[in-house]
Amino acid sequence: xxxxxxxxxxxxxxxxxxxxxxxxxxxxxxxxxxxxxxxxxxxxxxxxxxxxxxxxxxxxxxxxxxxxxxxxxxxxxxxxxxxxxxxxxxxxxxxxxxxxxxxxxxxxxxxxxxxxxxxxxxxxxxxxxxxxxxxxxxxxxxxxxxxxxxxxxxxxxxxxxxxxxxxxxxxxxxxxxxxxxxxxxxxxxxxxxxxxxxxxxxxxxxxxxxxxxxxxxxxxxxxxxxxxxxxxxxxxxxxxxxxxxxxxxxxxxxxxxxxxxxxxxxxxxxxxxxxxxxxxxxxxxxxxxxxxxxxxxxxxxxxxxxxxxxxxxxxxxxxxxxxxxxxxxxxxxxxxxxxxxxxxxxxxxxxxxxxxx
Numbered sequence: 001x002x003x004x005x006x007x008x009x010x011x012x013x014x015x016x017x018x019x020x021x022x023x024x025x026x027x028x029x030x031x032x033x034x035x036x037x038x039x040x041x042x043x044x045x046x047x048x049x050x051x052x053x054x055x056x057x058x059x060x061x062x063x064x065x066x067x068x069x070x071x072x073x074x075x076x077x078x079x080x081x082x083x084x085x086x087x088x089x090x091x092x093x094x095x096x097x098x099x100x101x102x103x104x105x106x107x108x109x110x111x112x113x114x115x116x117x118x119x120x121x122x123x124x125x126x127x128x129x130x131x132x133x134x135x136x137x138x139x140x141x142x143x144x145x146x147x148x149x150x151x152x153x154x155x156x157x158x159x160x161x162x163x164x165x166x167x168x169x170x171x172x173x174x175x176x177x178x179x180x181x182x183x184x185x186x187x188x189x190x191x192x193x194x195x196x197x198x199x200x201x202x203x204x205x206x207x208x209x210x211x212x213x214x215x216x217x218x219x220x221x222x223x224x225x226x227x228x229x230x231x232x233x234x235x236x237x238x239x240x241x242x243x244x245x246x247x248x249x250x251x252x253x254x255x256x257x258x259x260x261x262x263x264x265x266x267x268x269x270x271x272x273x274x275x276x277x278x279x280x281x282x283x284x285x286x287x288x289x290x291x292x293x294x295x296x297x298x299x300x301x302x303x304x305x306x307x308x309x310x311x312x313x314x315x316x317x318x319x320x321x322x323x324x325x326x327x328x329x330x331x332x333x334x335x336x337x338x339x340x341x342x343x344x345x346x347x348x349x350x351x352x353x354x355x356x357x
Contacts, residue, residue, distance in 0.1 A: 138165060
């Protein structure tokens with residue numbers, strides 16, 4: 001067995017998390033040595049103590065590390081450890097990097113990666129900006145990273161999926177996707193990129209885990225872009241973490257009278273780069289211009305499909321507006337929208353708003 005197996009074994013034991021796992025490996029030189037260490041020696045590891053050490057020693061005989069690794073593989077989950085070459089270099093740089101990442105999908109190269117974050121209660125304007133920036137970054141070969149939350153995170157992932165790769169970082173385990181409404185989106189992300197977590201299977205979402213998740217979101221990237229955020233929000237926590245990690249922080253300005261603009265505007269006042277497009281981000285990071293957009297051929301549609309498609313406006317459009325413009329019933333429109341989504345011609349945004357590609 002190698003240290004990856006012992007990592008899987010330790011993480012199946014209650015009381016052992018990513019940070020303690022990393023400290024045990026640093027103390028004993030390998031996780032195999034830590035696995036064989038008596039509770040008295042385990043208790044000397046910073047952050048463990050006698051009570052947790054005794055709990056680890058009591059649970060170890062019931063755990064087969066190799067079986068735990070196989071269990072992950074059978075669940076379609078990979079394990080990437082801090083000491084392995086596959087671990088993202090940028091994330092390895094941060095002082096509190098997780099010892100392991102659970103992965104569903106395929107880990108992309110993070111040589112060019114940008115996080116897009118913002119409020120869960122996003123506006124039509126914020127959705128439009130996040131989607132366009134994410135889509136154009138992905139088209140330029142940039143990996144778009146976010147946290148799979150409602151609002152801006154969701155829209156950023158959807159925009160990136162239109163043109164390239166995106167990575168979602170969870171504040172729960174991979175089998176406990178939160179929010180529940182994004183389970184299907186997580187599956188789509190894993191097909192094109194990856195869904196990551198530092199938490200063992202079975203870990204439910206909990207408030208304290210989301211700020212911890214944010215350090216991974218920023219740590220994977222060279223820059224963090226805040227689209228919409230109130231003065232106190234998780235997006236601003238991510239921006240603060242990015243600054244601590246020596247990452248670039250950028251912000252999209254919004255309407256001056258919107259409370260969702262207060263966070264980005266404060267960041268800009270404090271020196272964050274004001275950006276309004278993917279091109280601004282690429283220029284700021286020295287990555288060159290995005291490729292010229294090719295004019296897409298008009299899709300071939302049945303008459304009712306064309307009426308629904310054409311009823312979707314430049315702005316995200318409600319079902320009621322589509323019904324008014326197309327003259328079709330909501331039942332017919334819903335079935336047509338499903339077909340258009342499957343053909344990647346239309347994307348549903350939070351709040352049952354629709355945009356066409």
